[in-house]
Amino acid sequence: MRLLLFLSLLSTVHSLKFLAYSTQFARSHSNFIARLSDVLVESGHEVTLLAPVLAKSIGGPFAKKAKVISVPQCEEARVVDDFLNRVSANIWVMKHSVQMIKEKKQLNAIKGHACLSVIDTPGLSDSLKAEKFDAAFSESADLCGPILFHLLGIDKWAATESVAIRDGFEITQTPSNPAYVPTLMAGVGEAMTFCERLSNSFSFIATQFMISTVYSGIESAVRERLPRLPPVKEILATNSLVFLNSEPLVDFPKPSSARIIDIGGITVTEEGYNPLNETWSSILDLRPKTILLSFGSMARAFTMPEEYKRTIIETFKKFPDVTFIWKYEERAHHISFGVPNLIESTWVPQNDLLHDDRLSAFITHCGQGSTSESIDAGIPVIVIPILADQLRNSHQVERNGIGIRLEKGDLAKEGRLEEAIKEILTNDGYREKARKVQQMVADRPFPMKEIFVRNMEFLGKHGPLRQLDHYGRHLNFFQYYLIDVISFVLIFISAILSFLFIITRFALRRIFRSKAKQE
Ligand SMILES: *[C@@H]1O[C@H](CO)[C@@H](O)[C@H](O)[C@H]1NC(C)=O
Numbered sequence: 420m421r422l423l424l425f426l427s428l429l430s431t432v433h434s435l436k437f438l439a440y441s442t443q444f445a446r447s448h449s450n451f452i453a454r455l456s457d458v459l460v461e462s463g464h465e466v467t468l469l470a471p472v473l474a475k476s477i478g479g480p481f482a483k484k485a486k487v488i489s490v491p492q493c494e495e496a497r498v499v500d501d502f503l504n505r506v507s508a509n510i511w512v513m514k515h516s517v518q519m520i521k522e523k524k525q526l527n528a529i530k531g532h533a534c535l536s537v538i539d540t541p542g543l544s545d546s547l548k549a550e551k552f553d554a555a556f557s558e559s560a561d562l563c564g565p566i567l568f569h570l571l572g573i574d575k576w577a578a579t580e581s582v583a584i585r586d587g588f589e590i591t592q593t594p595s596n597p598a599y600v601p602t603l604m605a606g607v608g609e610a611m612t613f614c615e616r617l618s619n620s621f622s623f624i625a626t627q628f629m630i631s632t633v634y635s636g637i638e639s640a641v642r643e644r645l646p647r648l649p650p651v652k653e654i655l656a657t658n659s660l661v662f663l664n665s666e667p668l669v670d671f672p673k674p675s676s677a678r679i680i681d682i683g684g685i686t687v688t689e690e691g692y693n694p695l696n697e698t699w700s701s702i703l704d705l706r707p708k709t710i711l712l713s714f715g716s717m718a719r720a721f722t723m724p725e726e727y728k729r730t731i732i733e734t735f736k737k738f739p740d741v742t743f744i745w746k747y748e749e750r751a752h753h754i755s756f757g758v759p760n761l762i763e764s765t766w767v768p769q770n771d772l773l774h775d776d777r778l779s780a781f782i783t784h785c786g787q788g789s790t791s792e793s794i795d796a797g798i799p800v801i802v803i804p805i806l807a808d809q810l811r812n813s814h815q816v817e818r819n820g821i822g823i824r825l826e827k828g829d830l831a832k833e834g835r836l837e838e839a840i841k842e843i844l845t846n847d848g849y850r851e852k853a854r855k856v857q858q859m860v861a862d863r864p865f866p867m868k869e870i871f872v873r874n875m876e877f878l879g880k881h882g883p884l885r886q887l888d889h890y891g892r893h894l895n896f897f898q899y900y901l902i903d904v905i906s907f908v909l910i911f912i913s914a915i916l917s918f919l920f921i922i923t924r925f926a927l928r929r930i931f932r933s934k935a936k937q938e
Contacts, residue, residue: 781799
């Protein structure tokens with residue numbers, strides 16, 4: 420009887436083997452892939468997470484359940500941690516995220532070397548090949564993953580993007596429309612003025628350019644060793660599915676296709692939250708209201724301009740009945756010195772705090788992770804995006820009425836932050852909307868976890884899913900935009916019109932001439 424039960428379980432839960440790839444460079448990206456890996460393990464599958472370390476300081480890989488193979492930081496990557504510290508200060512004052520291109524050039528070559536160090540790790544390729552993985556996944560911008568899948572002969576793979584949108588036909592095979600869909604790094608909403616559409620279009624092209632520099636940096640390093648590697652765009656196009664970290668109930672609607680699957684917020688709901696411990700709980704009991712302030716892991720708070728810090732501190736002093744908790748990474752600065760209602764901490768149990776009813780609001784940089792956590796917790800937010808997709812997310816927040824959007828430059832202006840705090844504390848509308856969105860997302864007909872797991876299982880079983888490929892990717896620029904067809908039609912119409920014009924002129928002349936003769 421027991422044996423039968425065991426056998427029937429085996430036949431229904433057919434365990435698959437997945438390979439995940441995640442270069443340890445930015446916390447949010449590593450976190451996303453690690454959680455996806457763990458989600459598959461929770462559903463009874465085996466996952467090996469291959470994680471080359473580019474930056475030691477981020478502290479990854481973060482997988483708790485998947486098997487992790489960590490490739491140590493290569494010689495060339497020694498400078499990356501210092502580099503990130505420098506960038507962390509720069510991004511506070513950067514005007515446009517596209518300026519990152521300059522910063523990133525050196526880094527892309529290093530990423531190439533890191534990729535080679537993975538390929539060259541003795542015995543690694545052979546042991547991975549021997550695992551006979553059913554399918555694999557990686558972020559597309561983490562190009563080394565797809566290259567490695569190609570080298571290992573894994574043709575069933577999915578691009579799992581930690582951001583809400585990924586433009587780029589070679590990856591999505593789906594049209595993008597910058598006329599109304601805010602692109603990844605544009606600081607615009609969906610209802611754009613002419614100037615905003617101009618800026619969104621510029622951003623669209625610049626982002627494509629930026630990503631192509633990442634590709635070419637990695638590619639040129641790898642191609643030296645492997646000259647017969649197919650063009651990178653060809654390798655990327657072999658993905659079968661593209662998972663986006665987008666919650667369609669909150670995000671800007673966009674053109675999509677069967678190969679694009681939204682799984683936004685999956686990492687948050689799966690992670691869950693815990694009640695606060697005594698220390699944190701007593702902090703929330705200090706005053707009638709409490710506000711949490713965190714700028715995430717990329718833009719470290721202690722590297723912001725002094726002017727911004729002064730504004731924040733002076734603003735906090737104006738709300739003596741509110742306790743402010745600030746995630747501030749440098750204890751030696753004594754940032755809370757002389758400010759009785761400010762609690763500083765190098766680390767905060769963010770998700771646990773957000774879910775506590777005593778927290779009134781969250782001031783956030785609006786990274787994808789923090790935005791999802793706020794939505795999951797139904798907490799009103801004040802968003803101060805620093806760079807990249809945070810700007811886009813901040814407009815999502817505004818669109819849904821769940822918070823107030825400021826610009827980082829507002830931290831240099833007196834009164835802006837103060838007004839926002841006053842508004843968020845006194846206007847119940849934000850809390851109501853946040854709760855409404857929270858409930859809606861919680862009640863979605865199919866949980867994101869199920870959507871991800873079932874699709875990965877399907878890919879493992881039936882992939883590669885070349886049926887889902889769009890033929891459009893074989894067309895050239897003129898064909899794709901129908902420029903040849905439109906030109907043909909225009910030429911045809913003008914030919915007919917010219918013909919009619921000539922005939923009419925000819926006929927009229929004859930008529931006039933004969934009339935003249937008669938006279
Ligand atoms: C609560 O957690 C914090 C870390 O966030 C820790 O520093 C503190 O000691 C904990 N307090 C108790 C009472 O366990």
